[in-house]
Amino acid sequence: MDFAFLLIGNGILIGLMYSLIALGFVLVYKATDAINFAQGEFVMLAALISGSVIVGAGLPFWVAVIVALAAMIAFSFALERVVLRPLLGRPIVAVIMATIGLAAILRGLGPFIFGSGTRSITLPVGDEPIEFGPFILQPVQLVGALVSLLFLGAFSWFFLKSRMGVAMRAVADNQQVASAMGINVERYFALAWAMAGIVAALGGIVWGSMLGVDVQVALVGLKVFPVVILGGLDSIPGAVVGGLIVGIVENLAAGYLDPVVGGGTKDFAPYVLMILALMFRPYGMFGKRKIERV
Amino acid sequence: MTQASESSAIAAGAKVVLDIANVSKKFGGVTAVDGVSVRVPTGRILSVIGPNGAGKTSLLNMISGFYKPDTGYIHLNGRDITSKKPNQIAAMGIARTFQNIALFSGLTVLDNLMLGRHVRMKAGVFASALYWGWAQKEEIAHRERCEEIIEFLKLQDLRKQQTAALAYGLRKRVELGRALALEPEVLLLDEPMGGMNQEEKEEMARYILDVNQERGITVVLIEHDMGVVMDISDEVVVLDRGRRIGGGTPEEVQRDPQVIQAYLGVAKGGDAA
Numbered sequence: 001m002d003f004a005f006l007l008i009g010n011g012i013l014i015g016l017m018y019s020l021i022a023l024g025f026v027l028v029y030k031a032t033d034a035i036n037f038a039q040g041e042f043v044m045l046a047a048l049i050s051g052s053v054i055v056g057a058g059l060p061f062w063v064a065v066i067v068a069l070a071a072m073i074a075f076s077f078a079l080e081r082v083v084l085r086p087l088l089g090r091p092i093v094a095v096i097m098a099t100i101g102l103a104a105i106l107r108g109l110g111p112f113i114f115g116s117g118t119r120s121i122t123l124p125v126g127d128e129p130i131e132f133g134p135f136i137l138q139p140v141q142l143v144g145a146l147v148s149l150l151f152l153g154a155f156s157w158f159f160l161k162s163r164m165g166v167a168m169r170a171v172a173d174n175q176q177v178a179s180a181m182g183i184n185v186e187r188y189f190a191l192a193w194a195m196a197g198i199v200a201a202l203g204g205i206v207w208g209s210m211l212g213v214d215v216q217v218a219l220v221g222l223k224v225f226p227v228v229i230l231g232g233l234d235s236i237p238g239a240v241v242g243g244l245i246v247g248i249v250e251n252l253a254a255g256y257l258d259p260v261v262g263g264g265t266k267d268f269a270p271y272v273l274m275i276l277a278l279m280f281r282p283y284g285m286f287g288k289r290k291i292e293r294v
Numbered sequence: 295m296t297q298a299s300e301s302s303a304i305a306a307g308a309k310v311v312l313d314i315a316n317v318s319k320k321f322g323g324v325t326a327v328d329g330v331s332v333r334v335p336t337g338r339i340l341s342v343i344g345p346n347g348a349g350k351t352s353l354l355n356m357i358s359g360f361y362k363p364d365t366g367y368i369h370l371n372g373r374d375i376t377s378k379k380p381n382q383i384a385a386m387g388i389a390r391t392f393q394n395i396a397l398f399s400g401l402t403v404l405d406n407l408m409l410g411r412h413v414r415m416k417a418g419v420f421a422s423a424l425y426w427g428w429a430q431k432e433e434i435a436h437r438e439r440c441e442e443i444i445e446f447l448k449l450q451d452l453r454k455q456q457t458a459a460l461a462y463g464l465r466k467r468v469e470l471g472r473a474l475a476l477e478p479e480v481l482l483l484d485e486p487m488g489g490m491n492q493e494e495k496e497e498m499a500r501y502i503l504d505v506n507q508e509r510g511i512t513v514v515l516i517e518h519d520m521g522v523v524m525d526i527s528d529e530v531v532v533l534d535r536g537r538r539i540g541g542g543t544p545e546e547v548q549r550d551p552q553v554i555q556a557y558l559g560v561a562k563g564g565d566a567a
Binding site: 163167169170173174176178180181183185288 | 381476
């Protein structure tokens with residue numbers, strides 16, 4: 001039983017960290033209807049940046065956080081302006097292909113610019129596991145999960161309560177009508193991408209400190225897809241619940257199935273769930289059900 | 295062509311708030327609007343009528359900036375708005391409603407109205423995001439304006455309701471309220487009574503008259519119900535197949551042989567959407 005608690009506790013923390021990355025994806029989809037296949041590469045870029053600030057330039061951790069945030073916001077703004085805005089009104093596949101291309105470019109340019117070695121960045125917390133009831137938690141994961149929760153909460157509040165958040169929901173609901181209300185739709189698109197940049201910066205730091213900083217960090221982006229399909233592409237609570245499910249399922253598979261079959265189920269179990277979700281609940285658990293009349 | 299040229303209100307010396315001159319719009323090979331001119335007198339109700347496909351909504355879409363006219367220009371109080379964006383035009387004082395109700399469905403009635411206040415809000419990104427200090431004061435002031443509109447439209451009990459759950463007629467009323475929240479100088483209404491029963495139509499007609507008379511807002515109305523149009527309009531413009539075929543006071547329009555001909559065989563019912 002202790003083993004199960006261990007796996008579940010770990011799964012919850014990892015799951016919340018997936019939720020954080022999925023949040024970037026959801027924010028962009030919610031506001032702009034664009035699907036960002038480069039979310040993992042955003043996270044990788046942020047990790048590489050903070051890695052070179054800390055290890056390369058030898059600056060303190062908090063400087064890396066600020067630099068990563070500023071760089072990712074600037075990067076997302078520029079991306080929206082230069083690449084995505086010209087694609088407005090084009091079929092959605094154009095945006096998808098553009099972000100897939102962007103992902104490849106970032107994976108290629110990352111080592112080119114920041115060097116290809118794996119760097120380790122450490123969060124300013126200890127590495128003694130913390131025992132909490134039946135759970136044994138790694139401090140790095142705990143911090144990652146807490147940061148995720150904090151930002152998931154902050155963005156939920158933003159969408160529910162703040163004036164700009166409500167306006168962004170209006171933009172997401174109907175761009176044309178929002179513009180007739182005097183809302184500058186393009187500005188909100190830029191804001192959504194900037195928020196995705198913020199989330200990627202945080203994700204890059206927490207995942208980078210857990211996995212080590214190199215191009216491989218981008219692979220966590222692949223977990224975003226089962227998370228958002230399970231939770232719903234446009235739902236922040238969905239990102240949380242989807243992340244938790246993927247984190248827990250992945251850990252249980254690693255703990256119970258992998259030893260039996262010889263390994264590998266951890267990596268594909270979430271995708272089995274994703275395919276089942278697509279078959280039975282294609283809009284996710286919390287996603288907006290789009291009714292289309294023929 | 296008896297271009298029932300200058301309307302009586304303008305001939306009588308009323309100021310023109312919206313001057314639409316010779317606008318055309320083609321979609322592929324189809325000419326939706328063909329050299330139409332309309333001068334909307336300040337503080338009046340002007341209706342645009344015509345059979346389906348006459349170009350009424352296209353004309354409205356050009357006024358609110360969704361379509362750019364291929365020819366001609368549109369002036370608001372003498373300022374050229376022809377190539378402005380929809381959000382800029384809204385900020386300049388033209389609000390609108392839509393033929394198919396276009397409320398933000400996940401939001402409450404109050405939130406929908408508050409969105410109408412968006413253009414009037416001045417507090418910056420960070421202040422408003424954090425809801426501090428005078429951003430908060432501003433928020434309260436805007437809230438009061440919305441409450442006033444809610445009272446005017448008798449929506450008090452529905453403030454916190456999600457709009458998707460409301461009855462059809464109420465949603466139309468909320469949409470009117472949201473447009474009013476912009477405090478527009480000109481209000482464009484695209485079939486505000488489409489799909490309504492007689493009682494709801496009369497109610498909506500009263501609200502439109504109140505908006506016009508008590509608030510001094512100029513109204514440009516597209517409506518199929520001829521009874522309502524002739525009742526509440528100061529002036530009527532008739533379009534057919536993208537062209538203006540007549541215009542004047544309701545009485546003049548009803549007597550115009552060209553208008554009568556265009557309407558022959560065309561159902562007058564308001565439900566013909």
